[in-house]
Amino acid sequence: MTYAIETEGLTKVFKKAWSKKEFRAVDGVSLRVERGATYGLLGPNGAGKTTFVKMLLSCSHPTAGLAKVFGMDTRTRPARQPIGYLPENHRFPTYMTGRGMLDFYAALSGMDSGSRKKRIPELLDIVGLNQWGNTRLGKYSKGMLQRVGLAQALMHEPLLLVLDEPSDGVDPVGRRQIRDILHALEQKGVTIFLNSHLLVEVELFCRDVAIIQNGKVALEGRVQELTAGSGYTVEAEGVPEQLATELRTRAKSFSQNNGSLAVLFGDRETANQAVDLLRAERCDIEKLGRVNSTLEEVFMRTVSGK
Amino acid sequence: MANRVVVQTSALIVDTFREASARKIIWGFFGCSTALILFVLLIVKIDIVAGTLATVTFFGNTGRTQDVNQLVRQAHAGVAAVLYGFGMLLAVLASAGLIPTIFEPGRIELLLSKPVERYHILLGRYAGNLLLIALNIFYPVLALWIIFGWKTGIWTPGFLWGSILTLFMFAVYLSVVLLIGVLWESAVVATMVTFGLMIISVILYNRVGIAKLLSSELSRNIVRSLYYALPKAVDIGQILRQIVMGQPIESWMPVWSTALFGLVCLAGGVYVFQRKNY
Known part of the structure; x- marks a missing residue:
């Protein structure tokens, strides 16, 4: 069986340049996320969640172990094709308009001009920003940036959505809206990997969960079983x-x-x-x-x- | 596959232009270039009678000269020197901010998560910067070449070829900006190092004089080695003048050795970027 995400002994060790001291941010993490699953990654600050996600996206190179997305080694370019990603603390270029930003990142995902022109209004409508498409991102509120960021992640119709704190800064109405969008994607079979501090959000939305502590998986299982x-x-x-x-x-x-x-x-x-x-x-x-x-x-x- | 690469490269180049436009860099260059063109257009008044220069008026002062060709070439050389010197400083200052910005936390992760090779992102940004400066060099050069040609009937191509050499020198400095940008992710450090290289190239141009002041052979060898290893901005400036003036070029060594330096910086920047963790 091919998993949406599969890691085998994934390890990331950071070494200090002068003292040569080691810090194991991620320590032999082996996870399997089934296709179509809604998976939550939890852990206290500094547990290694973000480093784990960065290795999935090839932003950071593993010291040891292997990470695969739909059976493809994440270090290869094709492995990133089916991924839509919304980073935590994103810094979208403020000189871009919402429409321009969606166009730019979709082009980097390899979408042709015609498909982009068709998809942008659809997504702006879905995230409730169709009136703001031509406004510069510098004038967007935090919640609006999160929503346009989510639209960016969805532009090329990804099979795997990796979301880092998607509800951060979003008001309750917007939060509900994001959850509805994610539920609709779940119905379509999109795998959703959620990295969030909001435990209630993960409990409400995710089927499976893993808790990472000190770089290791401390607990993994179905939310229903873990809370029963x-x-x-x-x-x-x-x-x-x-x-x-x-x-x-x-x-x-x-x-x-x-x-x-x-x-x-x-x-x-x-x-x-x-x-x-x-x-x-x-x-x-x-x-x-x-x-x-x-x-x-x-x-x-x-x-x-x- | 080829289409995807074209779409991604265009997006990276257009993004560089958008950022430069938002930072008013494009408009700054355009304004300076236009001012230079208008300045030349308004202050230079040349009268030709039967193919021979009758009078030349600069700031209202009228003089006479027999050699129109020489005068035009000198005017071309003057403009080329301004672009090569002052224009280069402005170009490096403007571009130094455009490459390290992509390494900002929160921005680089999103770029790297896309199905684009890392070297493609970096070289796309490099190409965007280069194209931006190329337009800003060719716009005044072409305009002034046409103005001088129209006023004198002299259409020497040296001025145009010389602008390519100016762009080449900028490409080398941009590769330094790229390497330093990848290593330290700082526009300030990138600018300082590049300006430092410019100053060093002026000093090393006088290597013969410096060598006379040094007592040990080792020191003299170090100075000579640095001269051959680092960009030779002054030498290339002289080649530029020779091209514009239609004079023969004694040696192309400064050009190819500087090109080698640029390629090493570019390759080094790509290598570090490929291996770096964000």
Whole structure:
């Protein structure tokens, strides 16, 4: 099977010129992103996410390992043909108009003049900037630059979209608009690789996720699976002190207030046993349910190592 | 494939022109060139009678000379010297900012993510700069050549050939700007190094005199080696004058050795750019 992105032991070591000290920004990362997947790359600042993305795009050369895009070595020019990229902290030339910028980057992607002329108004319309096409980018707001940047990444109808903080500086309406555009692309089978600090955004949009820490993959999997099965919550009233103490020893978290008890158990069996004990003492069960982790909790647990 | 390369190269060249236009560089050059053309057009008044120069008027002062051909060639040589000296300084100053700007963080990543070879990006930008300056050299040269030809009936091609030599010298300096730009990503450093080379070429032109002042043979050899290795702006300036004046060229060594220096800088810039991490 050919993956949209496939890396094998991808490593990037930076050496200081004078002291010869080494810094392993990316350390043997092996990832596989299926075609058509929506994949989120997470990690704390300095974890190696941007260096990883730069190696995918051949902006940075790997020290060791291999990266492939649709089976092609990323160091070769054809591997970059199916990629649309929106960098973080982009600096689009301010002397260009929105239309001119789209035309320039599309030409660099190899699109002929006719196709560019047809595609530019379509994309300006999709990102809601059709009134701004002839305005210089220097007059655009941050949110508008993000949207025109996204349009730039979509000009040559890429099969793989690599987005670095796409919602950065975008207002909630614009953020929703970007998410809708990405959902439409997902429906068309475009693979979307999202590098974002906004965990909620990744959780809402991505099917798969990898968390990078200290240059290594600390956790990888389906968002649904990683956030599932965090525990079972039981809330009851009129709990005797002796039983409360007993339940506390079995709980992941525990809170008590005026005889009202809220306990989180790690597994279903312990929760069932707790319910049996509470019912045996004729306590009133107020709430019983399964609690999923948020991606933020998964992220925090992963990066803190707890 | 060929079409893709043409589309990408044109985009890189047009982008250089757009940036130069936004920075008012094109308009600055155009204004200077037009002022020079108008200046010559208005101040020079030449009367020819039966193929012989009757009078020449400069700033209202009228003089006489017999050799029209010589006068035109001298006027051509004067303009060529201004373009070669002052024009070169302006051209380097203007271009030094246009190459390192593409290495700005946030801009270079996007360029490199496109299906274009790195050397193509760099050489496309180089070609854009060269074309920009070529237009700014050929515009006044062609206009003045026509004005002098129209006023005197003398159409010597030396002036036109000389402008190619001016462009050649600029191409060599631009390759230095490119190499320094790739290495240090700074327009200021690129300008300083290029101007430094210009000054050194003037000093090394007097290598014979300098060698007499040096006591050790090693120092003299270093000076001689530097002379042969570095661009020879003064020597090429003299060749330019000889071409314009229709005189024979004694040696083309300054041209080919300077071309070699330019090629080494260009190749070095491309090599470093190919290997660099952004």
